[in-house]
Amino acid sequence: xxxxxxxxxxxxxxxxxxxxxxxxxxxxxxxxxxxxxxxxxxxxxxxxxxxxxxxxxxxxxxxxxxxxxxxxxxxxxxxxxxxxxxxxxxxxxxxxxxxxxxxxxxxxxxxxxxxxxxxxxxxxxxxxxxxxxxxxxxxxxxxxxxxxxxxxxxxxxxxxxxxxxxxxxxxxxxxxxxxxxxxxxxxxxxxxxxxxxxxxxxxxxxxxxxxxxxxxxxxxxxxxxxxxxxxxxxxxxxxxxxxxxxxxxxxxxxxxxxxxxxxxxxxxxxxxxxxxxxxxxxxxxxxxxxxxxxxxxxxxxxxxxxxxxxxxxxxxxxxxxxxxxxxxxxxxxxxxxxxx
Amino acid sequence: xxxxxxxxxxxxxxxxxxxxxxxxxxxxxxxxxxxxxxxxxxxxxxxxxxxxxxxxxxxxxxxxxxxxxxxxxxxxxxxxxxxxxxxxxxxxxxxxxxxxxxxxxxxxxxxxxxxxxxxxxxxxxxxxxxxxxxxxxxxxxxxxxxxxxxxxxxxxxxxxxxxxxxxxxxxxxxxxxxxxxxxxxxxxxxxxxxxxxxxxxxxxxxxxxxxxxxxxxxxxxxxxxxxxxxxxxxxxxxxxxxxxxxxxxxxxxxxxxxxxxxxxxxxxxxxxxxxxxxxxxxxxxxxxxxxxxxxxxxxxxxxxxxxxxxxxxxxxxxxxxxxxxxxxxx
Numbered sequence: 001x002x003x004x005x006x007x008x009x010x011x012x013x014x015x016x017x018x019x020x021x022x023x024x025x026x027x028x029x030x031x032x033x034x035x036x037x038x039x040x041x042x043x044x045x046x047x048x049x050x051x052x053x054x055x056x057x058x059x060x061x062x063x064x065x066x067x068x069x070x071x072x073x074x075x076x077x078x079x080x081x082x083x084x085x086x087x088x089x090x091x092x093x094x095x096x097x098x099x100x101x102x103x104x105x106x107x108x109x110x111x112x113x114x115x116x117x118x119x120x121x122x123x124x125x126x127x128x129x130x131x132x133x134x135x136x137x138x139x140x141x142x143x144x145x146x147x148x149x150x151x152x153x154x155x156x157x158x159x160x161x162x163x164x165x166x167x168x169x170x171x172x173x174x175x176x177x178x179x180x181x182x183x184x185x186x187x188x189x190x191x192x193x194x195x196x197x198x199x200x201x202x203x204x205x206x207x208x209x210x211x212x213x214x215x216x217x218x219x220x221x222x223x224x225x226x227x228x229x230x231x232x233x234x235x236x237x238x239x240x241x242x243x244x245x246x247x248x249x250x251x252x253x254x255x256x257x258x259x260x261x262x263x264x265x266x267x268x269x270x271x272x273x274x275x276x277x278x279x280x281x282x283x284x285x286x287x288x289x290x291x292x293x294x295x296x297x298x299x300x301x302x303x304x305x306x307x308x309x310x311x312x313x314x315x316x317x318x319x320x321x322x323x324x325x326x327x328x329x330x331x332x333x334x335x336x337x338x339x340x
Numbered sequence: 341x342x343x344x345x346x347x348x349x350x351x352x353x354x355x356x357x358x359x360x361x362x363x364x365x366x367x368x369x370x371x372x373x374x375x376x377x378x379x380x381x382x383x384x385x386x387x388x389x390x391x392x393x394x395x396x397x398x399x400x401x402x403x404x405x406x407x408x409x410x411x412x413x414x415x416x417x418x419x420x421x422x423x424x425x426x427x428x429x430x431x432x433x434x435x436x437x438x439x440x441x442x443x444x445x446x447x448x449x450x451x452x453x454x455x456x457x458x459x460x461x462x463x464x465x466x467x468x469x470x471x472x473x474x475x476x477x478x479x480x481x482x483x484x485x486x487x488x489x490x491x492x493x494x495x496x497x498x499x500x501x502x503x504x505x506x507x508x509x510x511x512x513x514x515x516x517x518x519x520x521x522x523x524x525x526x527x528x529x530x531x532x533x534x535x536x537x538x539x540x541x542x543x544x545x546x547x548x549x550x551x552x553x554x555x556x557x558x559x560x561x562x563x564x565x566x567x568x569x570x571x572x573x574x575x576x577x578x579x580x581x582x583x584x585x586x587x588x589x590x591x592x593x594x595x596x597x598x599x600x601x602x603x604x605x606x607x608x609x610x611x612x613x614x615x616x617x618x619x620x621x622x623x624x625x626x627x628x629x630x631x632x633x634x635x636x637x638x639x640x641x642x643x644x645x646x647x648x649x650x651x652x653x654x655x656x657x658x659x660x661x662x663x664x665x666x667x668x669x670x
Binding site: 032049058059061156172187303 | 595
């Protein structure tokens with residue numbers, strides 16, 4: 001420890017030496033680039049082990065058929081991907097689910113498009129859920145942001161109330177809507193069932209009703225997230241623009257149309273992409289409100305099959321990753337344009 | 341307007357006489373700025389009230405269910421449209437801990453969330469320092485790569501992670517070279533803390549990058565002249581000066597872990613507290629094993645929601661600034 005032979009020349013910072021001091025000195029003498037990459041090592045290790053490795057391994061596993069408990073994995077190439085879209089793998093998927101719809105029919109009787117087949121398809125359910133929930137979240141979030149943009153007494157309490165749904169655990173969000181529509185407790189089925197919005201009996205086992213409930217639950221929880229992002233955009237708008245518009249005699253609607261909306265559009269785009277990426281992962285909400293056999297989403301299918309047919313489950317997981325990856329590219333492009 | 345299709349031959353002046361009270365009122369609002377202001381004000385309050393009711397009603401519904409004795413819930417006489425508790429039974433909030441050890445699930449959630457938060461803050465601080473204060477080749481592409489990873493669905497990571505955490509040998513993908521045999525991590529905190537850390541790390545990196553970049557260089561230089569190392573300057577000068585940013589990242593990570601469903605429900609193989617099953621496990625236990633104890637489900641939900649509600653009320657400024665900084669990066 002107390003060796004006095006300090007040979008390292010001009011950088012005589014301390015008289016002690018030892019492994020710790022040696023490491024510190026080595027780090028201090030690193031160049032900026034070397035130091036940067038050294039400090040990023042934990043990030044690389046963690047993301048490499050928990051994200052990059054699994055992603056590549058999922059791709060590899062999806063090329064093999066691997067039925068748990070039956071023999072050795074066997075190389076099948078892209079067969080799983082093909083079978084997902086031809087329906088050949090349907091027996092592995094839970095319930096009556098198929099990956100692509102088989103029997104969407106059009107007819108002249110109400111409601112014109114019969115969606116039973118569509119609602120058994122994991123791909124279709126995920127996309128419908130994403131489109132509908134993000135659409136309404138954007139509109140409601142915009143409304144909430146416009147309210148929060150005003151000055152009024154109690155504004156911060158209103159903001160808390162609007163954020164709270166965003167902050168609650170998914171399982172509790174699911175529980176709330178489960179209890180609202182459960183046949184023994186729910187008060188909502190009676191009303192909505194009478195109007196024909198949800199099935200009057202066995203609501204949580206009816207694909208259409210369950211998808212609707214899950215979508216509403218998601219809108220309830222995540223509109224606040226949209227509202228906060230849009231609010232940040234609204235507050236970054238230069239207020240003097242409105243003064244100019246008022247002097248020029250613009251009505252409130254014109255101010256909104258000509259100033260607010262164009263200036264908020266980039267923020268809105270980013271927010272929508274974020275929500276789209278997030279909505280396409282939906283799993284927990286479905287699992288706790290209804291079940292994966294009733295409302296099959298992509299993530300649901302992965303969880304439901306990975307205990308029996310690991311190769312097929314990997315293929316579904318990879319398809320999910322690709323679809324989300326396309327939306328991610330949108331975000332990356334946006335960030336790249338802004339110059340990170 | 342009420343005046344519908346006046347025939348072309350009639351003179352314009354007749355129009356006002358034929359209008360009903362609604363049309364007259366509309367006319368007044370359009371022409372009179374004061375009345376217009378009043379209308380906007382009223383509309384604003386109606387909309388605000390609507391948002392408040394829709395966001396808070398589900399919590400009221402939980403409270404109604406929790407306070408109503410279970411026998412009356414099953415009777416289902418809700419006295420609509422003014423939903424209110426049938427009876428008053430606060431014992432549900434005691435029973436919820438007796439039926440299953442619900443406090444242990446909440447404890448597990450706290451432990452997992454705290455552990456993840458500490459790991460994320462330390463690693464993200466290093467990365468935030470690098471991205472916020474150093475310039476080096478590859479900075480932009482690296483940030484984009486980290487951003488990209490955080491968006492991939494957990495389902496795409498699940499299968500290999502599950503294999504690794506159940507103790508199977510890790511092999512290099514496509515080469516088939518076995519690396520090592522990992523310890524069996526399922527049913528331990530590690531199987532959840534590791535994926536959580538990776539998933540929620542990028543958001544904290546972006547928040548801390550923004551905050552650390554704002555500390556003037558002079559302060560760091562002063563600390564370096566005093567004889568601290570670069571790392572010392574980060575942890576003794578930059579981090580304390582960016583305390584709001586660190587708090588923001590910590591609060592958001594904590595909430596994200598506390599709310600997580602996917603890995604929480606899968607990596608604890610059963611929903612037992614001994615297997616480190618968090619809040620998710622406790623509530624699913626009620627949903628599956630005690631599927632008629634509706635008042636207890638509601639009471640458990642309220643207990644589970646309280647910590648985040650308190651956190652949101654206390655830290656709302658931090659949450660708002662963090663979410664917007666993380667997503668929009670100004």
